[in-house]
Amino acid sequence: MSARSVQIRTVPESEIQRALRLAHLVFHESPESDQRRHQQELLSRCLRIGAYDGDELVGFAAALPFSLSVPGGGELPCPGLTFVSVAPTHRRRGVLSSLIGELYARCAEQGAPLVALWASEASIYGRFGFGPATYGTTVEIDSRRALALRVAPDPRPLRLVDPGAAPAALAPFFEATRARRAGRQARTEAWWREEWLVEKDEEDDELSPPRVVALGDPVAGYAIYRTKPGDDDAHTPGLVRVDDLEAESAEVAATLWSYLTAIDLTGRVRAWGRPLDDPLLLFAADRDQVRVTASFPSLWVRLVDVRAAFAARTWAAPVDVVLAVHDERLPANAGSYRLIASPDGFSYAATEDAPDLSLEARDLASAYMGATPVRALVRAGLAAEHTPGAASMLDAALHTELLPHTVDAF
Structure with a gap:
């Protein structure tokens, strides 16, 4: 059965127990009644997206309505992706991609520039544009x-x-x-x-x-x-x-x-x-x-809207660089953009100028919070510095006095 036969839609509150059964199957869990009740209450308060093959729920993802601190004391709505589950009968058929694609679309509609998660398997989420934002x-x-x-x-x-x-x-x-x-x-x-x-x-x-x-x-x-x-x-x-x-x-x-x-x-x-x-x-x-x-790595973050995310944070030093951003999942983020920012102002606009730096959206997400220096990405071969000193300039602008950090796992 192809992914095209699977329908993505909101999971009604009446089917929360059904969604939990799928999650427990996927994660090999048998929680006690108190924990089940807690999970049901948690899911009753969040966005629930399901993948249906006919009447069968074969995929599920929930997004908790969080608000996240960003560098400089700002605040952004940031849904917390959790309970991500695909039935073992429907793996490798595009179900997960469809669920996350729907989540990104909902975030864009609701004006949420970020999505976050704690990765059960770190190898999965990089390809969806998530990068480690705290350690x-x-x-x-x-x-x-x-x-x-x-x-x-x-x-x-x-x-x-x-x-x-x-x-x-x-x-x-x-x-x-x-x-x-x-x-x-x-x-x-x-x-x-x-x-x-x-x-x-x-x-x-x-x-x-x-x-x-x-x-x-x-x-x-x-x-x-x-x-x-x-x-x-x-x-x-x-x-x-x-x-x-x-x-x-x-x-x-x-x-x-x-x-x-x-x-x-x-x-x-x-x-x-x-x-x-x-x-x-x-x-x-x-x-x-x-x-x-x-x-x-602790919290992983996805920049759903790079410009809006950049606009919400402060900048520790002046920077003027052209970024070539690669983002296969969200084409609106992709392209070359001139970032001009300082403690006093900010702009981020498309440009045809040659890039100073090239990097993927997932790595830009890691650098955004201050967890990973751009220079480290360049040294690791994950970003390309076309103009000498561009990575150092961007790092100075992204600098935070304290490293990003959270222990609020979900």
Whole structure:
């Protein structure tokens, strides 16, 4: 059966369970009833696109209604692509391409210049124009001894926050972090409660309910964490898993990390998804005690409308370059464009002038947030610099004080 016989249309709310059954089949999952209910509630609040072969749902994609911070403190609507599923009977027939093509069309209609996702298989989404826009690291700390630091911790007292009160207590400070770091989606109260503060962790039922510790009033930093008892037989010390930690200064961060590494009956701290420029990695006095055990792409972004995305961000330095953009999926983005931008203005217009740089839309997406320097793309053979110095000029304009970062997986 060809892709032309498959019809793409909105999945009605009455068929959400049907869509979930397809997703669970594709991802080999059998979630418990609480998680199923959560997934149904999540899908009831988002765009749902289905591929139908007759009456059979053979493909599905959902887009969560996110708003994403972009460099300079700007904000853009950015649907979060998730639950992407194609029935095993209909793979390699263009179903996925049709679903994503429909999503791009809907984004254009609704004025959303960006789409984002967390890739279950990184090899898939590059060909649809997505590029890694943020990166994360996993940090592990041996907390069987006191954490050695090169900075003095903030002396203000810490307090434990009841998880029920945490969204109201933490949200204003988290919103401030979004203005400083690109790549962060706004958190609604429901997102706080259902994604960050749910009592039972769906991946490890031995973990405690969430604990929240904060410093300052108003909040100047916080950590959300869970604990897990050790195993004497396996000689495994107790674990502190840090899910989210934000601090307004290195001193506040030092206080939070000191607290987390001093929790009784634990000997390990593991923090997944920390930013590449986490100051902990500099102010830790013993890097044998604080180790990076993994580094990975986190949020992937697709520039649906390059010009609108460029217009929404700020520019750190003047730039005047002609970009030859290759975009097979969205021809409106493709072509040669002169980018003229500075801290005071911006223009992006088609031109017949010879290009200074040539690159693909997926790589432009990675550079847009500041995660990947254009010079690195040139060195990797993924972009061509036709005019010496053009990549450095564009990098200076795209520069952000802090690297883009998020831990809000979806």
